[in-house]
Amino acid sequence: MKRLLVVVVALSVVLFSGAAFAADTIKIGVPGAHSGDLASYGLPSLNAAKLVVADINAKGGILGKKVEIVPEDDVCKPEVAANVGTKLVSEKVNVVMGHICSGATKAALNIYKDAKIITMSPSATNVDLTKSGEYPNFFRTISPDDAQANLQVVFAQKKLKVKKVAVIHDKGDYGKGLAEFAKADFEKMGIKVVLFEGITPGAVDYSAVVQKIKRSGADAVVYGGYHPEAAKIVSGMRKKKMKTIFISDDGVRDDTFIKVAGKYAEGVYATGPIDTTKNPLAIAAIEQHKKVYGTEPGAFYLNAYAATECLLQGIEKAKSTDYAAIAKSLRSNWFQTPLGKISFDAKGDAKGIGFAVYQVKNGKYVEIGK
């Protein structure tokens, strides 16, 4: 008899909750590349969303409602993404966690903007998505392409007080891209870029470039590229007894650089991603993925995990699914995520994620500021 009672109670709970589920849920659209060449960029984000939502639903949902995921495949193509956007709007999703590729995100963003839906991408790094100010509904949990250069420039100006800089790069996509962003940022701040040059990677030596830096009278060199060339330039400068500050990027924030440049590496600054591997939330999120899916999570997994959490916590803290309320909540609250403690600035870029400045001290890179 007692057993029967338990079964009845259990059944009724299931039935009632099922009814509640159908009637009123918070819908989160998860568009991205779920098939095709770039599926490996999109699927980890979908997995992350599923895990976060399952956790939240197990705890009773938010605002007393269950959360429902509406996945849509945009195969990272802008033309498909626009259709996906229209479809999600007609499904009446409350928020969107996506898209994955910058081009697809841009194509769908106007549709969400008109429908007043908050959109948060875990992976779209195109600078204009936030900086142009055209998309007040857009947020992201990844640093824009120019974040590293931006940090270098702000650091050089505020902490190092440089007046004249030489910007050198290795002509590669990565190095040259960063160098161009850095140059533009320096010029915006009124710092004179006295030298802007590309060098040939692998050349026998860079003594001529070092001479040129010396003659330019720059206080600091900002180098975009990788560590072998950086080591040659730094050693060349120090052997010539030049004390010019050397600032570089993640390509140089590598222990090989210190090993090769030896004592000449001391004092070199380099930007690099903030370390999340020791964050307990990140460790837990990765363990969860391994337990549920049996594999290591792929690209942008933690970013998507953080984005989904921010969106849902944002709704909870706003106590509403209203567009303006969520936007305000995202900009004014700090959220604990696997990427660390984050919030969002006026343009939608995340604060607290991305890059930090490191400096070589006693043969080791030490984080000295964010």
Add this chain to the structure above:
Amino acid sequence: MDYFLELFFGGLTRGSIYALIALGYTMVYGIIQLINFAHGEIYMIGAFTALVVASALSLLGMNGLSLLMLSGVIAMIYSAAYGFTMEKIAYKPLRDAQRLSPLISAIGMSIFLQNYVLLAQTSDFVSFPALIEEFPFMESVTIMRSSELVIVVTTAVATTLLTLFIKFTRMGKAMRAVAQDKTMAMLLGVNVNRVISATFIIGSALAAVGGVLISSHIGQINFYIGFIAGIKAFTAAVLGGIGSIPGAVIGGLVLGWTESFATGYVSSDYEDVFAFGLLVFILIFRPAGILGKTTSEKV
């Protein structure tokens, strides 16, 4: 003016290294008309040998000039052995084959040696000790560093010795004879095999000298350094007139200066554009290179 002189000496240093490697290219070409694409790898092996030897010897407490000399000499011997063996394995069996066959063999040798060092050592850049110490008398000189001085002087001495060797010794005479006409030299009793081996040994030893000096100057090496240095030295040899020994030196220096001044006064973005532009320009007016002799095709 200081700036000009600094660029001048920078270019001279770089050009000297190109010249040391170019000598090997040009000697081998002069004797067996082979472009030895694996020559850059010999230079790289020289640098690695010196690194290993210098690390071991500095553990024993040796330093300064004696360390540079000893590791340099061992690197030369080691590289010479590689050059000698390379010729026996990869080129000698193909001596009577079509001209393309040894060329392909040379490219294969180059790939083999690169990967051999990659596997035997490491794929990373490794730090190379500064074997050339700062001389006290160079303290007040700002336009040039001690290591640059050593590189330039060594190149000058090595080139002079090589020229004297070719002009005045029996082996040198035999080399010239083989370069002029291999069959005739053989008929007159010149041991062609020995001459060819000697050429490879001398060229390889010179490349090793270049490798040790520049690595010590720059402070880092990896398995791939021979490729770019080799291409540049080959360009220098062609620029100066391949087959000609003073031509290799002039070609190396011209190339080094062009690169240095192009970077200094125009932009390092166009360093290679200027270097290869100059090559094209010279080859238009002197198809055989600066000091090359135009020979009529033998039928």
